[in-house]
Amino acid sequence: MHFLSDDLEEYLANNSQKEPKLLQELTRETHLKVIQPRMLTGHFQGRVLSLLxxxxxxxxxxxxxxxxxxxALCLAEGLSPDGELHTIDVNAELYDMQRTYFDRSDYGTKIHQHVGDALDIIPKLDIVFDLIFIDAEKKQYDNYLETVLPKTKPGSVILSDNVLWSGKVVEPLDKKDKTTKVLLDYNKKLNEHPLLDTVLLPIRDGLTLSRVK
Known part of the structure; x- marks a missing residue:
């Protein structure tokens, strides 16, 4: 679902920071070689992540x-000089493609890839994170949140993607639609969580910003 007209979306992109050439190339290769290319973050949201x-x-x-x-490349643009980005995915088949683009960027040595279930990997990371981006299996969003909170500190920011779920969050709920129900509960939890200040932004498919108190 497009929440804005194509003309407005184009206007937003044209009046925001230009998409870096490397990311243009990654977008092209993703559309040529990888299934479900619509999962790609894209120019406008990518610039939002970069600026944040x-x-x-x-x-x-x-x-x-x-x-x-x-x-990951967008988020890495804001890393401090001695910073690190840890990114987790279950799909080992994409590892080499990711690495190729990471190494072509200015942040290759700062980006660490992990393959497997995030719920198993995160507890093993002895790191307190300043910025967290959740954009994986939607049915696990609540579990991701509970797993990452112990890895944060006051002032840490948690970003959650796809929280509008193509507008289904405001449509009559189909009892068989487990994913939308999970996201409805998750959005409510973020907004009411005593440890978080939260605002939901209508960027692309919905992006929530939560700050740890």
């Missing part, structure tokens, strides 16, 4: 859901 990261200037970033690496 630059404002926060995180030392440690955690990304849950790498896909082909577009969002």
């Amino acid at each position: 990261s630059k404002l926060i200037q995180p030392k440690y970033i955690l990304e849950i859901g790498t896909y082909t690496g577009y969002s």
Whole structure:
């Protein structure tokens, strides 16, 4: 679902920071070689992630859901000079493609890839994260949140993607639609969580910003 007209979306992109050439190439290759290319973060949201990261200037970033690496590269743009980005994905087949683009960027040595279930990997990371981006299996969003919270500190920012779920969150709920129900509960939990300040932004398919108190 497009929440804005194509003309407005094009206007937003044209009046935001230009998409870096490397990310243009990654977008092209993703559409040519990888299934479900619509999962790609894309130009406008990518620039939003980049700017947020630059404002926060995180030392440690955690990304849950790498896909082909577009969002990781955007987030890495704001890393502090001695920073690290840890990104997790279950699909080992995309590892080499991700690495190719990471190594072509200015942040290759700062980006660490993990393959497997994020719920198993995160507890083993002895790191307190300044910025976390959740963009993987939607039915696990609540579990991701509970797993990452112990890895945060006051001021840490948690970003959650696809929280509008193509507008289904405001449509009559189909009892068989488990994913939308999970996201409805997750959005409510973020907004009411005593440890978080939260705002939901209508960027692309919905992006929630939560700050740890």
